[in-house]
Amino acid sequence: MPLSVVTKADGETLHLWSSQDALVLKMLAMALPEALALSPFCTHIKGHGGLKATISTLQAALPDYTYVMKTDVKGYYASIEHTILLKQLDKDITDPFI
Numbered sequence: 001m002p003l004s005v006v007t008k009a010d011g012e013t014l015h016l017w018s019s020q021d022a023l024v025l026k027m028l029a030m031a032l033p034e035a036l037a038l039s040p041f042c043t044h045i046k047g048h049g050g051l052k053a054t055i056s057t058l059q060a061a062l063p064d065y066t067y068v069m070k071t072d073v074k075g076y077y078a079s080i081e082h083t084i085l086l087k088q089l090d091k092d093i094t095d096p097f098i
Contacts, residue, residue, distance in 0.1 A: 015078075028098065035093045 004016040017025065038045055043054045058068065
């Protein structure tokens with residue numbers, strides 16, 4: 001099933017996975033950290049420090065910078081070319097299950 005796009009009354013758009021897709025995504029999220037080396041800077045990953053580590057890192061770096069900018073790229077994941085991503089992952093992941 002494809003991703004469902006729902007527009008709420010206030011104009012907000014939600015992207016919803018089917019239950020089957022959600023299960024596959026959860027399994028991948030559990031398997032990929034074992035197959036790929038994660039950067040220690042991925043502080044949103046369990047065991048990488050979370051928000052406290054992010055804030056500490058930023059506070060330590062602030063004296064070196066005049067400005068700080070938090071960004072978010074709208075539609076980032078939707079814009080990823082899946083064929084290119086799969087080719088890149090194929091180079092690093094040898095487990096046929098993944």
